[in-house]
Amino acid sequence: MKIAVVGTGYVGLVTGTCFAETGNQVTCVDIDVRKVERLQKGEIPIYEPGLDVLFDRNVAEGRLVFTTNLAEGIKDAEVIFLALPTPPGEDGSADLKYILKVADDLGHILDKYAVIIDKSTVPVGTAEKVHAAIVANAKVKFDVVSNPEFLREGVAVEDFMKPDRVVVGTSSEKAKKVMEKLYAPLVRQGNPVIFMDERSAEMTKYAANSFLAMKITFMNEIANLCEKVGANVDDIRRGIGTDSRIGKRFLFAGIGYGGSCFPKDVQALAKTSKDYNYDFRILQSVMEVNDDQKKKLLPMVDNYFGGSLKDKTIAVWGLAFKPYTDDIREAPALENINALLEAGAKVTVYDPEAMTNVKNILGDKVTFCHTPYAALDDADALMIFTEWPQFRTPEFEKMSKLLKNKVVFDGRNLYELETMREMGYTYFSIGREKVVPA
Ligand SMILES: NC(=O)c1ccc[n+]([C@@H]2O[C@H](COP(=O)([O-])OP(=O)(O)OC[C@H]3O[C@@H](n4cnc5c(N)ncnc54)[C@H](O)[C@@H]3O)[C@@H](O)[C@H]2O)c1
Numbered sequence: 056m057k058i059a060v061v062g063t064g065y066v067g068l069v070t071g072t073c074f075a076e077t078g079n080q081v082t083c084v085d086i087d088v089r090k091v092e093r094l095q096k097g098e099i100p101i102y103e104p105g106l107d108v109l110f111d112r113n114v115a116e117g118r119l120v121f122t123t124n125l126a127e128g129i130k131d132a133e134v135i136f137l138a139l140p141t142p143p144g145e146d147g148s149a150d151l152k153y154i155l156k157v158a159d160d161l162g163h164i165l166d167k168y169a170v171i172i173d174k175s176t177v178p179v180g181t182a183e184k185v186h187a188a189i190v191a192n193a194k195v196k197f198d199v200v201s202n203p204e205f206l207r208e209g210v211a212v213e214d215f216m217k218p219d220r221v222v223v224g225t226s227s228e229k230a231k232k233v234m235e236k237l238y239a240p241l242v243r244q245g246n247p248v249i250f251m252d253e254r255s256a257e258m259t260k261y262a263a264n265s266f267l268a269m270k271i272t273f274m275n276e277i278a279n280l281c282e283k284v285g286a287n288v289d290d291i292r293r294g295i296g297t298d299s300r301i302g303k304r305f306l307f308a309g310i311g312y313g314g315s316c317f318p319k320d321v322q323a324l325a326k327t328s329k330d331y332n333y334d335f336r337i338l339q340s341v342m343e344v345n346d347d348q349k350k351k352l353l354p355m356v357d358n359y360f361g362g363s364l365k366d367k368t369i370a371v372w373g374l375a376f377k378p379y380t381d382d383i384r385e386a387p388a389l390e391n392i393n394a395l396l397e398a399g400a401k402v403t404v405y406d407p408e409a410m411t412n413v414k415n416i417l418g419d420k421v422t423f424c425h426t427p428y429a430a431l432d433d434a435d436a437l438m439i440f441t442e443w444p445q446f447r448t449p450e451f452e453k454m455s456k457l458l459k460n461k462v463v464f465d466g467r468n469l470y471e472l473e474t475m476r477e478m479g480y481t482y483f484s485i486g487r488e489k490v491v492p493a
């Protein structure tokens with residue numbers, strides 16, 4: 056099949072590469088000239104594990120090409136994916152300007168039937184808006200389908216190639232057949248392609264993300280209560296996660312959810328509810344609790360240092376919003392670093408993949424270090440925001456020699472309380488008792 060993917064970011068590049076891998080001829084289109092130049096040279100602009108192998112193979116075999124020219128990119132395409140940004144507008148709603156601009160362009164240049172696929176996360180009613188924007192100028196027939204994406208960054212290739220399910224919203228039999236053919240190689244193990252109408256497909260995406268954000272937030276509230284009543288949230292997680300009705304995943308309490316999706320999608324669903332005069336109370340609480348959770352460690356640090364962080368040096372491990380990505384959108388680390396800087400602290404940081412992106416925002420306001428240990432040298436305390444595997448079993452003896460105070464503020468519950476006690480650390484984590492040296 057000949058496929059065009061418009062927007063070559065985290066979703067578009069993974070979508071394009073994976074569909075090339077299943078034998079399709081894919082052209083990825085992006086307006087970012089520098090990005091397209093890098094892709095044409097064989098460079099992947101994002102860090103996404105496993106993507107390079109598929110990318111290299113499909114570029115080498117000529118199934119994956121890149122252009123900045125939309126008309127050239129969609130020439131002869133049977134399907135055209137829109138994998139464009141939908142950032143929050145000022146009122147929290149998803150901003151559709153990128154999608155509707157491309158839809159308008161498509162209306163002028165479509166010269167044969169194609170299925171236009173909304174892959175971006177878009178509010179209910181967007182497929183109709185995209186249809187209207189194209190039809191205003193189109194000389195040919197086309198269908199607009201809603202096909203939300205559920206991949207997670209860091210495991211995007213695996214999620215895309217082996218999806219739990221594929222959701223397709225369409226009222227067109229012709230488009231349905233095209234979508235069945237397209238996804239057949241990815242659902243061979245029996246995972247379903249679930250067909251529904253466009254509005255339900257659009258809503259399914261927001262329901263999934265909001266539910267997961269709520270699940271995490273529930274555990275964060277349990278964690279906060281655990282601290283007060285003297286219980287351990289990790290035990291609670293094991294105790295309830297083994298109930299198959301609850302499930303083991305997405306129950307990890309921590310420093311709040313971040314990333315490019317959960318925060319904006321919960322906000323956008325709340326805005327949709329408001330637009331339809333429905334008071335979606337749980338969503339309001341989820342957003343409020345998560346905002347507080349992200350700042351949770353700061354008063355503990357402040358208290359530890361007697362109410363002033365002026366001239367203290369705080370080492371930070373982990374900048375990305377989660378491990379195995381370089382993405383720092385809505386990363387809890389950033390908000391905390393800014394607060395530390397405002398309070399007069401110096402900050403030294405280490406992250407295996409996300410430092411370049413942070414450098415673009417913070418410049419020389421913080422010190423970037425080449426190893427986790429270099430960040431600890433002469434620091435007054437360590438804060439942890441991302442559970443990169445290399446932070447899980449550090450050399451505690453070495454850490455003790457580098458740090459001025461043996462104190463760790465851990466937003467990801469990486470260490471056993473017993474270990475920290477034995478090593479003589481003061482250790483603050485989430486939803487577990489504070490460890491103080493005997
Ligand atoms: N990142 C994820 O994990 C993820 C997962 C599922 C769904 N989504 C949704 O997918 C959509 C895309 O997200 P993303 O993270 O890939 O975004 P992104 O910002 O990484 O990529 C978007 C790309 O679109 C390009 N673009 C903007 N306007 C364009 C135009 N007129 N023509 C061509 N290209 C244009 C940008 O240059 C950029 O490269 C969003 O709606 C997001 O909510 C994201």
Ligand SMILES: O=c1ccn([C@@H]2O[C@H](COP(=O)(O)OP(=O)(O)O[C@H]3O[C@H](CO)[C@@H](O)[C@H](O)[C@H]3O)[C@@H](O)[C@H]2O)c(=O)[nH]1
Pocket residue numbers: 176204205206207208209264267271304305306307308309310311312313314315316317376377
């Ligand atoms: O038990 C957990 C699981 C996750 N998180 C946090 O939740 C955020 C999101 O994590 P994750 O869902 O793994 O990453 P994303 O790549 O943002 O993926 C989410 O958002 C995507 C974009 O819509 C969807 O496609 C995915 O299905 C959905 O999981 C991160 O800050 C995590 O640290 C927790 O705090 N506890």
